[in-house]
Amino acid sequence: MRAIPYILTFSALVMLLITACDQPKDTQTGNEVALQEGVNALQTDGPVEPQASTARQIPGSNEASRVSSRSLLDIVESNSDLSTFNSLLQKAGVAESLSGTGPYTVLAPTEAAFLELPDSLRDNLDSPKHRELVQQLLNNHIIAGRLTTSDLQDGAILKTAAGHQLKVAKRNDKVQIGHAVIEKPDGMSSNGVLHTINKVLVPLKETAL
Structure with a gap:
């Protein structure tokens, strides 16, 4: 009877591992999601203009x-x-x-x-x-x-x-x-x-x- 708690604990760990493996590979933490949203904001809000000094020194x-x-x-x-x-x-x-x-x-x-x-x-x-x-x-x-x-x-x-x-x-x-x-x-x-x-x-x- 003493082995039952250990068996239940082991079973719980196995289930956690299986659940983790079933998650999509691109699952991100809260910080990673916030960072990615910041990057997307730069991309969707239009091109970022170069600083004036750079644009003038190197017109192209x-x-x-x-x-x-x-x-x-x-x-x-x-x-x-x-x-x-x-x-x-x-x-x-x-x-x-x-x-x-x-x-x-x-x-x-x-x-x-x-x-x-x-x-x-x-x-x-x-x-x-x-x-x-x-x-x-x-x-x-x-x-x-x-x-x-x-x-x-x-x-x-x-x-x-x-x-x-x-x-x-x-x-x-x-x-x-x-x-x-x-x-x-x-x-x-x-x-x-x-x-x-x-x-x-x-x-x-x-x-x-």
Whole structure:
């Protein structure tokens, strides 16, 4: 009679094992179910957008990836239509900033843009005695952060490294910053983005050069 409890206990263990073996293989614990539901939520709520910085640095083409490995200064130096801008950056000591980590947004005036300046102003840009004012002029073309044309919203106010404000205006396919229109947008680099513009953004106090 003493063996009966042991037999019953053994029988109960066997039944538990059989029941466990009959369960579907994908049976999950409460924690596993919650985790899986979280994964399903990501999959069913639509695609997860990449972070903006990643999307901009690697737009999806081999050419874009190659360009993005170069600094802003590299891009300026390699563009013959920005030779005056590059020369002033070097002489005024602002070029080093464009080799830094950043990121920066650079509004680079073309050769034609500099030719439109008054002779009195253009002739004095290379003068050593105006170095600090030229630095202010150049810094008025540099904005902290990486701002592509898709980031620039109509009516937005941008503060330049010189401390001045520039208003953004977007009309159809044209983007205007201050009184300058972007001619070649979104030149991606490792430390920012460069937009080629058709005017020199001269702060009021620099007009006295």
